[in-house]
Amino acid sequence: ANKVVAIANQKGGVGKTTTSVNLAACLADAGCSVVLVDLDPQGNATSGLGLDRDNVESGTYHALIGEVGIKDSLLPTMYETLRVLPSNTDLAGAEIELVDHESREFRLREALANADVDVDFFIVDCPPSLGLLTINALAASDTVLMPVQAEYYALEGVGQLVRTVELVREHLNPELALEGVLLTMYDARTNLSEQVAADVESYFGNLVFDTIIPRNVKLSEAPSHGKAVISYDATSRGARRYRDLAREFLDRNRAI
Amino acid sequence: ANKVVAIANQKGGVGKTTTSVNLAACLADAGCSVVLVDLDPQGNATSGLGLDRDNVESGTYHALIGEVGIKDSLLPTMYETLRVLPSNTDLAGAEIELVDHESREFRLREALANADVDVDFFIVDCPPSLGLLTINALAASDTVLMPVQAEYYALEGVGQLVRTVELVREHLNPELALEGVLLTMYDARTNLSEQVAADVESYFGNLVFDTIIPRNVKLSEAPSHGKAVISYDATSRGARRYRDLAREFLDRNRAI
Numbered sequence: 001a002n003k004v005v006a007i008a009n010q011k012g013g014v015g016k017t018t019t020s021v022n023l024a025a026c027l028a029d030a031g032c033s034v035v036l037v038d039l040d041p042q043g044n045a046t047s048g049l050g051l052d053r054d055n056v057e058s059g060t061y062h063a064l065i066g067e068v069g070i071k072d073s074l075l076p077t078m079y080e081t082l083r084v085l086p087s088n089t090d091l092a093g094a095e096i097e098l099v100d101h102e103s104r105e106f107r108l109r110e111a112l113a114n115a116d117v118d119v120d121f122f123i124v125d126c127p128p129s130l131g132l133l134t135i136n137a138l139a140a141s142d143t144v145l146m147p148v149q150a151e152y153y154a155l156e157g158v159g160q161l162v163r164t165v166e167l168v169r170e171h172l173n174p175e176l177a178l179e180g181v182l183l184t185m186y187d188a189r190t191n192l193s194e195q196v197a198a199d200v201e202s203y204f205g206n207l208v209f210d211t212i213i214p215r216n217v218k219l220s221e222a223p224s225h226g227k228a229v230i231s232y233d234a235t236s237r238g239a240r241r242y243r244d245l246a247r248e249f250l251d252r253n254r255a256i
Numbered sequence: 257a258n259k260v261v262a263i264a265n266q267k268g269g270v271g272k273t274t275t276s277v278n279l280a281a282c283l284a285d286a287g288c289s290v291v292l293v294d295l296d297p298q299g300n301a302t303s304g305l306g307l308d309r310d311n312v313e314s315g316t317y318h319a320l321i322g323e324v325g326i327k328d329s330l331l332p333t334m335y336e337t338l339r340v341l342p343s344n345t346d347l348a349g350a351e352i353e354l355v356d357h358e359s360r361e362f363r364l365r366e367a368l369a370n371a372d373v374d375v376d377f378f379i380v381d382c383p384p385s386l387g388l389l390t391i392n393a394l395a396a397s398d399t400v401l402m403p404v405q406a407e408y409y410a411l412e413g414v415g416q417l418v419r420t421v422e423l424v425r426e427h428l429n430p431e432l433a434l435e436g437v438l439l440t441m442y443d444a445r446t447n448l449s450e451q452v453a454a455d456v457e458s459y460f461g462n463l464v465f466d467t468i469i470p471r472n473v474k475l476s477e478a479p480s481h482g483k484a485v486i487s488y489d490a491t492s493r494g495a496r497r498y499r500d501l502a503r504e505f506l507d508r509n510r511a512i
């Protein structure tokens with residue numbers, strides 16, 4: 001219970017939020033209890049599930065600075081067993097504010113330990129950087145799921161991400177393991193996608209999820225309706241692939 | 257001369273680097289002298305022009321901390337009048353290192369003022385955040401060019417970007433103006449692109465470039481060959497649109 005999974009990659013626009021929102025929703029739909037932690041000052045995971053970022057009273061920022069407990073900030077969603085710890089622009093100041101804080105890397109870990117919440121999974125959506133917010137997520141997590149867009153620049157950044165995970169494992173969180181690597185925005189018509197997939201598979205072997213997320217316009221339309229893709233268009237390829245991912249994720253976790 | 261243009265947007269993956277590299281190359285190809293400043297620890301602009309990030313002796317990081325002058329770190333590219341101030345992973349530590357530094361927001365501005373380099377344009381590729389590196393870029397720039405991906409999450413973030421530019425103008429750089437807003441990865445087959453374009457145009461009016469960059473696979477293939485798209489596939493839609501952008505950019509700048 002209370003397994004914490006960080007969705008992280010410093011490369012921008014690789015599908016971290018899309019994966020966080022849709023994996024969380026599919027797990028909830030499959031009967032799991034889930035809290036989605038929005039650790040990105042952009043607040044896309046918050047609005048992607050139909051919540052109003054501009055009217056958040058307390059959220060992730062307040063949990064990090066220890067002002068409000070996580071339990072008191074959780075917001076319900078249209079999925080009965082999925083709640084969100086929302087983000088707002090206060091979070092943008094957190095990185096600078098936390099720098100001089102004692103145990104600055106463990107603020108999220110401490111907040112989750114004191115959360116007094118009992119769920120199957122915490123899914124943590126990270127911002128596109130390797131700064132203190134993402135370090136907090138990795139220090140607090142049991143595993144990290146890495147979305148890798150099927151593009152050249154995204155492939156280039158994977159090495160830096162792996163080194164950062166190694167450093168966090170050595171100095172901050174010895175239990176941190178890799179949940180898996182997820183190929184996203186895969187376009188079967190281009191050689192580039194095939195080449196990137198081949199490189200990722202040779203680098204990570206069976207840590208790569210069998211499920212590959214294709215480029216699918218329904219995935220980018222769903223957030224404008226404040227819904228996960230399984231509610232926006234359940235028969236779309238995007239919805240079917242994220243359901244497959246949730247099933248594969250659960251198989252890997254039940255096997256433990 | 258020496259006009260400084262920041263290419264900025266905290267939303268990840270919206271085409272900042274693709275615009276920096278291709279606008280810089282097209283301007284150089286049209287006879288301008290350009291320095292591309294890679295201010296992103298990912299170093300995508302550096303590798304996108306065929307340079308080796310892992311063998312950078314000195315670059316943007318060293319200029320920010322005042323260790324090496326910009327002129328001594330510039331690297332040549334395949335374009336005669338385009339040079340790069342390269343980035344490497346040292347830059348990842350700069351944000352935390354600069355926090356306690358006096359005049360931490362003006363490190364880049366001071367380095368450019370002392371650069372002893374005479375060019376038409378400095379193009380500054382920013383990381384996907386509104387932290388100290390991007391603030392340094394905005395404090396050092398004459399104008400900011402905002403790439404906005406034709407997607408919902410990218411549209412959501414525009415307000416925060418505009419507010420940050422306003423704050424920098426009020427407190428750090430009263431001369432900072434908007435170079436323009438560039439629509440990127442526009443897919444004419446989807447309603448989403450049309451809706452986002454309409455919203456952006458109603459918000460920014462004639463600050464939106466007439467040139468719209470379409471989604472074009474040649475743009476994402478070019479970096480794996482270390483080339484700008486005009487050299488990778490000169491007849492592609494991606495190459496033609498970035499040439500159009502360079503022409504429109506020069507028209508706006510010559511008119512001044």
Ligand SMILES: Nc1ncnc2c1ncn2[C@@H]1O[C@H](COP(=O)(O)OP(=O)(O)OP(=O)(O)O)[C@@H](O)[C@H]1O
Nearest residue numbers: 012013014015016017018128214215216220268407
């Ligand atoms: N498989 C997909 N097919 C089509 N569009 C997608 C897909 N996955 C994500 N998108 C769209 O691509 C954009 C980038 O995805 P997303 O915002 O989830 O990435 P991110 O890694 O969270 O970005 P950031 O680095 O800014 O946090 C979004 O507009 C999203 O709607």
Ligand SMILES: Nc1ncnc2c1ncn2[C@@H]1O[C@H](COP(=O)(O)OP(=O)(O)OP(=O)(O)O)[C@@H](O)[C@H]1O
Nearest residue numbers: 012151268269270271272273274384470471472476
């Ligand atoms: N018009 C386009 N058509 C197709 N692919 C594109 C286009 N523009 C950019 N890309 C690809 O989309 C991805 C994101 O673009 P890019 O890396 O330039 O964005 P960015 O804003 O610099 O990202 P980051 O936030 O990580 O710095 C890259 O893989 C790039 O090759």
Ligand SMILES: [Mg+2]
Nearest residue numbers: 016017040044
């Ligand atoms: Mg995101």
Ligand SMILES: [Mg+2]
Nearest residue numbers: 272273296300
């Ligand atoms: Mg970039």
